[in-house]
Amino acid sequence: MASPWWWVPAGILLALTLVAVHDLAQRRHSVLRNYPLLGHLRFALEALRPEMQQYFIERNFDGRPFDRDTRSIVYERAKGTDAEEPFGTELDLDRAGREYLVPSMAPRPVRTDPPRVRIGGPDCTRPYDMALLNVSAMSFGSLSANAVLALNTGARLGGFAHDTGEGGLSDHHLRPGGDLVWEIGTGYFGCRTDDGDFDPRAFAEKAAHEQVKCVSLKISQGAKPGIGGVLPGAKVNAEIAEVRGVPQGQTVISPPYHRVYSTPRELVRFLARMRELADGKPVGFKLCVGSRREFLAVCKAMLQEDRTPDFIIVDGAEGGTGAAPLEFADNVGLPLGEGLATVHNALVGCGLRGRVRIGASGKVATGSDLVKRLLQGADYTNSARAMMFAIGCIQAQRCHTNTCPVGVATQDRRRARALDVGDKSRRVERYQRATVESALQIMAAMGVDDPSGLRPHMLLQRLDPHTVRSYGELHPQLAPGQLLASPPDDWASDWWGADPDRFTH
Secondary structure, eight states, X not given: OOOGGGHHHHHHHHHHHHHHHHHHHOSSOHHHHHSTTTTHHHHHHHHTTTHHXXXXXXXXXXXXBXXXXXXXXHHHHHHTOXXXXXXXXXXXXXXXXXXXXXXXXXXXXXXXXXXXXXXXXXXXXXXXXXXXXXXXXXXXTTBOHHHHHHHHHHHHHHTOEEEOOTTOOOHHHHTTOOEEEEEEOTTOTTSBOTTSOBOHHHHHHHHTSXXXXXXXXXXXXXXXXXXXXXXXXXXXXXXXXHHHTSOTTSOEEOOSSOSSOSSXXXXXXXXXXXXXXXXXXXXXXXXXXXXXXXXXXXXXXXXXXXXXXXXXXXXXXXXXXXXXXHHXXXXXXXXXXXXXXXXXXXXHHTTOGGGOEEEEESSOOSHHHHHHHHHTTOSEEEESHHHHHHTTOOOOSOTTTTOOTTSSSOOOHHHHTTSOHHHHHHHHHHHHHHHHHHHHHHHHHTTOSSGGGOOGGGEEEEEETTEEEEHHHHSOOOOTTHHHHOOOHHHHHHHHHOOTTSOOO
């Protein structure tokens, strides 16, 4: 006769089996679908927050600490449980570099209709109304098919735009029907010839898709300006090879430079050609700002050619990616705030600001981030890392290994299936809506009911424990056309040295 004690381990085994079956069937937690039972250890660590959670799972892609409160805000908004935490702030308010938004003694009612930004200069015949917060550039290949589907479906549900990244225009971008900004990088994926040149016929064919609302030429990326991207051969399956127009199974290396231009003037002319090929849709470019003189050279080319891009996306050096060398991420390129100041002031000083909209991309995650970027000169913002959080990214830092535990950054179909498109797309939509609502609430508290009312003096920065300056003081604003009439002393050298026919520091 069997001992009754056998029922104890049998009961435990049965309970574990039922939990594992539930983990595999549920759609809310990707990590549990890929790691039934074991995945619960992660949530146990979360319960020990902030100390254990901060150490184990709150590191950004290049290893530097990522703010715990910011990540929590994104997760809670995506889940629709944007709860308030009691007992005040945990932030170091006296830290050098800390920024403060200035509230008003006469706040405004919070507007319920989020404003949109009209993208389209005088040469654009098919303008697009951009949301204040959109999905930033992340390529299919770096992201799984399900991740792309969830992001684009979320964009459709929320009425905002989804930047494709430079990895080509795939069926996963097009099928859900969300608005797209098609990004073209130095590899010209999806519109390249066999030897890697730009193919105008292929470009025009794909730009004609109804979902493609804008086209962006990527010059440089914030986390790794001046170098090309790398997609490991293990991720280049047959589908990705077809989308990008490259050999299957071989590592794909994007060159660090473009073949279509070598001077500022050639860049401006090529952008105009792209707009013609795209049948008048808005065209722009993305860059991580470096030399102010080089950007002024592009502005001079715009003036002389009387052609302008419809938008410029400024990517900050603080932007994240799973494929950036640490020294580049830490040391090369201007932070987003300084980059925005350079581009905004240069366009204003040249009398071109009214023709060109500015997008901001680089660690934009919360409503306060959004408001700060608008204050610094942007018209709208893009977010990549926070959108990845919304679809379940836990920053496991395995993006380059094809073993992402939640199915976001992998081409392993078994792992990718854990990411439920229906659930995660709704999270993307909820996160974007709640973040824009937060930005509108903050603006109302500052006495502003429209982004046009924001001014640089409304953002303060602590320089040291005893000194606080406004953004307007730290970055004096140029008057419209001032560079053309009489450039101020601190701009004069770069202005007179800028050459529209060559890039030079």
